[in-house]
Amino acid sequence: MKGFVTVKVTLAMLMAAIVDAKIYERCELALKLERAGLNSFKGYTVGDWLCMAHYESGFDTSFVDHNPDGSSEYGIFQLNSAWWCDNGITPTRNLCHMDCRDLLNRHLLDDILCARQVVSSQNGMTAWDSWIRHCYGHDLSEWLKGCNMHAKHDSKKIKS
Numbered sequence: 595m596k597g598f599v600t601v602k603v604t605l606a607m608l609m610a611a612i613v614d615a616k617i618y619e620r621c622e623l624a625l626k627l628e629r630a631g632l633n634s635f636k637g638y639t640v641g642d643w644l645c646m647a648h649y650e651s652g653f654d655t656s657f658v659d660h661n662p663d664g665s666s667e668y669g670i671f672q673l674n675s676a677w678w679c680d681n682g683i684t685p686t687r688n689l690c691h692m693d694c695r696d697l698l699n700r701h702l703l704d705d706i707l708c709a710r711q712v713v714s715s716q717n718g719m720t721a722w723d724s725w726i727r728h729c730y731g732h733d734l735s736e737w738l739k740g741c742n743m744h745a746k747h748d749s750k751k752i753k754s
Contacts, residue, residue, distance in 0.1 A: 614701075621740060651669065661674075678690045680694060
């Protein structure tokens with residue numbers, strides 16, 4: 595019975611987060627990322643961030659993915675519960691000192707602050723496999739096409 599109550603409470607909390615979720619349009623997200631100072635952060639462009647977020651979540655703040663190791667990934671940047679946030683289930687380092695549910699709403703500041711921490715780690719954007727597969731070494735200027743911005747288009751190169 596206690597397990598059932600826990601499941602109901604968890605579902606109710608996730609539903610509350612989903613109500614405040616958003617699937618961003620590409621240019622709308624690009625402008626938010628630029629305003630948050632992500633263009634040229636650690637040498638990466640808004641194009642890098644857009645490309646990664648597109649392949650990770652489809653720009654959907656409510657997206658949750660479950661991994662074979664038992665961890666889950668949350669939000670628009672798919673931040674992992676074993677490392678970056680606490681979902682109350684997975685053993686975690688919680689390096690961003692936050693609840694994973696906080697990554698599931700339309701408010702991106704906490705997501706951006708945590709993603710900046712990920713990129714500031716030794717792995718940079720290579721922490722996201724989708725960035726390596728779909729974004730690294732590609733012309734990312736298409737991600738900004740039609741967006742009224744002043745963002746740089748040149749992406750950082752991975753050091754050999």
